[in-house]
Amino acid sequence: MHINSTILSGKGMLNEINSLVKNRHHVLFLTDKNIINLADVSKLIKNIQDIAPVFTLIDDIPPEPSHHDVTALLTKMKISNADLVIGIGGGSVLDVAKLVSVLCVKEADITLEQLLNGDKPTKRCTSLLIPTTAGTGSEATPNAILAIPEKETKQGIISPVMLPDYVCLVPELTTSMPKHIAASTGIDALCHLIECFTATISNPVGDNYALIGMQKLFNSLERSTRDKSDIEAKLTMLWASYYGGAAIAHAGTHLVHAMSYPLGGKYHIPHGIANAILLVPCMAFIRDAVVDKFAQAYDLLPDAVLTLTAEEKSYALVEYFKQLVQRLELPSKLQELNIDPKDLPYLVEGALEVKRLMNNVPKKVSKDDVLAMYQSLL
Numbered sequence: 305m306h307i308n309s310t311i312l313s314g315k316g317m318l319n320e321i322n323s324l325v326k327n328r329h330h331v332l333f334l335t336d337k338n339i340i341n342l343a344d345v346s347k348l349i350k351n352i353q354d355i356a357p358v359f360t361l362i363d364d365i366p367p368e369p370s371h372h373d374v375t376a377l378l379t380k381m382k383i384s385n386a387d388l389v390i391g392i393g394g395g396s397v398l399d400v401a402k403l404v405s406v407l408c409v410k411e412a413d414i415t416l417e418q419l420l421n422g423d424k425p426t427k428r429c430t431s432l433l434i435p436t437t438a439g440t441g442s443e444a445t446p447n448a449i450l451a452i453p454e455k456e457t458k459q460g461i462i463s464p465v466m467l468p469d470y471v472c473l474v475p476e477l478t479t480s481m482p483k484h485i486a487a488s489t490g491i492d493a494l495c496h497l498i499e500c501f502t503a504t505i506s507n508p509v510g511d512n513y514a515l516i517g518m519q520k521l522f523n524s525l526e527r528s529t530r531d532k533s534d535i536e537a538k539l540t541m542l543w544a545s546y547y548g549g550a551a552i553a554h555a556g557t558h559l560v561h562a563m564s565y566p567l568g569g570k571y572h573i574p575h576g577i578a579n580a581i582l583l584v585p586c587m588a589f590i591r592d593a594v595v596d597k598f599a600q601a602y603d604l605l606p607d608a609v610l611t612l613t614a615e616e617k618s619y620a621l622v623e624y625f626k627q628l629v630q631r632l633e634l635p636s637k638l639q640e641l642n643i644d645p646k647d648l649p650y651l652v653e654g655a656l657e658v659k660r661l662m663n664n665v666p667k668k669v670s671k672d673d674v675l676a677m678y679q680s681l682l
């Protein structure tokens with residue numbers, strides 16, 4: 305898969321966006337209630353408003369959006385001729401911006417319903433994605449994830465046409481993240497990297513992205529959550545997240561993400577939190593099938609003991625993940641999220657239904673295995 309986005313990265317890069325707006329007729333700007341209040345974002349909006357002849361602002365994209373949210377948005381906007389879509393926010397905003405870029409292009413050839421049914425778009429308007437979490441890596445993936453409340457799960461809409469023309473990785477925008485969001489979204493990036501690296505459909509291109517991303521993440525996740533003002537760590541995390549997205553574009557996630565879908569879909573647990581809870585049991589489960597890959601990942605840890613055997617390194621990596629989730633003070637038990645143990649069979653069914661991801665698990669996984677993993681979290 306080609307990722308052709310032009311990337312602007314570094315402190316102060318928001319100032320470069322003016323040049324992308326010149327000569328556009330109608331700029332559609334999507335964000336959420338928290339991001340709109342950031343000083344850098346208000347300034348950016350003011351600048352764009354001064355340049356673009358027509359400017360539409362949507363500032364209420366909800367977290368973990370559902371297909372109903374997107375339908376309501378499209379009805380409210382009644383727009384079919386935007387020529388630049390800008391999405392600035394976490395994965396929730398970026399995913400909606402990607403969908404809007406194919407649904408609101410002039411003479412759009414597809415509807416949301418058709419996208420949900422698996423039909424593919426062929427065109428989009430010019431798009432610019434600016435992540436404020438690090439993160440989903442949505443700016444580098446062909447995916448947009450929507451909650452499907454009727455089925456109490458989530459669905460991925462996938463097309464490389466949704467990949468953006470421009471990406472802006474601006475570290476100062478991520479400094480306002482509360483610690484728990486920086487930590488949980490960072491674990492989401494880690495899940496993308498380690499799952500893609502160990503997926504049945506892994507390949508050298510995706511592996512390359514995953515290894516570079518993990519090295520960056522191991523060096524910056526804790527620093528960037530501990531010290532908001534560590535701009536270098538914040539930028540490194542944005543790149544780690546971007547590489548996670550690029551790894552998804554070339555391979556795919558598996559067990560953690562499949563098992564987190566029903567937690568998000570039924571209980572509305574934020575994506576990164578659901579993944580943080582599931583990371584350790586899922587990695588412990590697949591460990592024996594991916595010893596060499598885990599050993600390679602372990603070697604990237606800043607304090608790796610390189611003389612260990614591959615088997616020892618694979619155990620040590622799982623232990624590192626366990627300690628990391630604890631040090632980041634993220635929940636590690638389902639009860640902390642008010643999940644009723646009676647619902648476990650439902651969660652198991654939901655996870656097994658995510659066949660797109662379950663097919664990527666590098667080890668045979670049964671219904672009982674999935675149940676045992678959820679049970680280990682009670």
Ligand SMILES: NC(=O)c1ccc[n+]([C@@H]2O[C@H](COP(=O)([O-])OP(=O)(O)OC[C@H]3O[C@@H](n4cnc5c(N)ncnc54)[C@H](O)[C@@H]3O)[C@@H](O)[C@H]2O)c1
Nearest residue numbers: 338367368394395396436437440442445447449480481575
């Ligand atoms: N497209 C993909 O490839 C992909 C991959 C993983 C997850 N996702 C999806 O992305 C969504 C989750 O995205 P997310 O984890 O980035 O969280 P999010 O976008 O839902 O944001 C979580 C919360 O953090 C706030 N926030 C974000 N950035 C902030 C900042 N800089 N300062 C202060 N507050 C900030 C938001 O306003 C929101 O309240 C889910 O719907 C998930 O399914 C998509």
Ligand SMILES: [Fe+2]
Nearest residue numbers: 440492496575
């Ligand atoms: Fe994810």
